[in-house]
Amino acid sequence: MMIGIIGGSGVYDASILSDVKTIKVHTPYGSPSDVIHVGKFAHHEVAFLSRHGKGHVYNPTQVNYRANIHALKSLGVTHLLAVSAVGSLQDHIHPGDIVFPDQFIDRTTQRKQTFYDGSQVAHVSMAEPFCPSLRNQLKESALRLNISHFEKGTYVCIEGPRFSTKAESHLFRSWGGHIIGMTLIPEVILAREAELCYATISLSTDYDSFKEHPVTAEEIVNTMRSNVDKAKRILQDVIPRISRERACGCGSALKNALM
Numbered sequence: 221m222m223i224g225i226i227g228g229s230g231v232y233d234a235s236i237l238s239d240v241k242t243i244k245v246h247t248p249y250g251s252p253s254d255v256i257h258v259g260k261f262a263h264h265e266v267a268f269l270s271r272h273g274k275g276h277v278y279n280p281t282q283v284n285y286r287a288n289i290h291a292l293k294s295l296g297v298t299h300l301l302a303v304s305a306v307g308s309l310q311d312h313i314h315p316g317d318i319v320f321p322d323q324f325i326d327r328t329t330q331r332k333q334t335f336y337d338g339s340q341v342a343h344v345s346m347a348e349p350f351c352p353s354l355r356n357q358l359k360e361s362a363l364r365l366n367i368s369h370f371e372k373g374t375y376v377c378i379e380g381p382r383f384s385t386k387a388e389s390h391l392f393r394s395w396g397g398h399i400i401g402m403t404l405i406p407e408v409i410l411a412r413e414a415e416l417c418y419a420t421i422s423l424s425t426d427y428d429s430f431k432e433h434p435v436t437a438e439e440i441v442n443t444m445r446s447n448v449d450k451a452k453r454i455l456q457d458v459i460p461r462i463s464r465e466r467a468c469g470c471g472s473a474l475k476n477a478l479m
């Protein structure tokens with residue numbers, strides 16, 4: 221087993237790992253966003269990849285999600301933890317809070333969502349898009365560390381890179397969205413196709429556009445700085461506790477999906 225971490229906005233380095241090797245991976249889908257750092261944490265092998273690349277060079281549409289997931293899988297990753305910055309669509313989810321989403325609504329328009337676009341077709345189940353066991357372990361870590369969090373929520377993924385209009389923000393609220401971001405799709409779908417356990421630590425940075433004072437990129441960066449520390453503490457607590465046994469169905473997601 222190997223644990224993968226995809227770092228998002230604000231989480232760019234593999235500083236929690238020891239004995240780090242840097243690996244450049246090529247995939248049939250092109251190059252991943254960056255080199256992959258593989259090292260040790262507690263008794264686990266851990267692979268770290270920066271989603272937006274060194275220096276945040278890829279915007280959410282440009283990220284080569286297929287290459288990222290394929291590269292991590294090819295190194296042996298079985299469990300994948302992703303970190304992402306999100307906006308809040310709800311008054312009670314404050315900037316600085318952490319959400320472990322359990323559902324999503326997809327509003328992206330320009331992304332390849334499958335590895336199976338050749339002669340074989342796969343229809344993977346997305347009824348429960350995240351690994352229930354990893355999500356539960358994240359929740360337990362946040363409880364142990366006394367970090368304010370929401371154990372579930374619906375993540376609305378927009379194409380970006382622009383933020384929402386007020387009308388859109390109110391629409392997503394009326395649909396039951398809790399948080400909004402730009403990178404979950406297709407990462408979560410491709411992780412399922414790759415039969416990985418996948419869960420996300422979503423760091424709330426702002427109130428999207430539905431509040432009087434609309435979101436700015438500068439505010440997000442400031443809140444991110446304090447959020448990143450929380451995400452790292454959760455990762456450090458949860459990684460040693462992830463077990464080799466996979467009681468969830470993630471490891472056999474393709475069993476009834478291939479045509």
Ligand SMILES: [Zn+2]
Nearest residue numbers: 351417468470
């Ligand atoms: Zn799983």
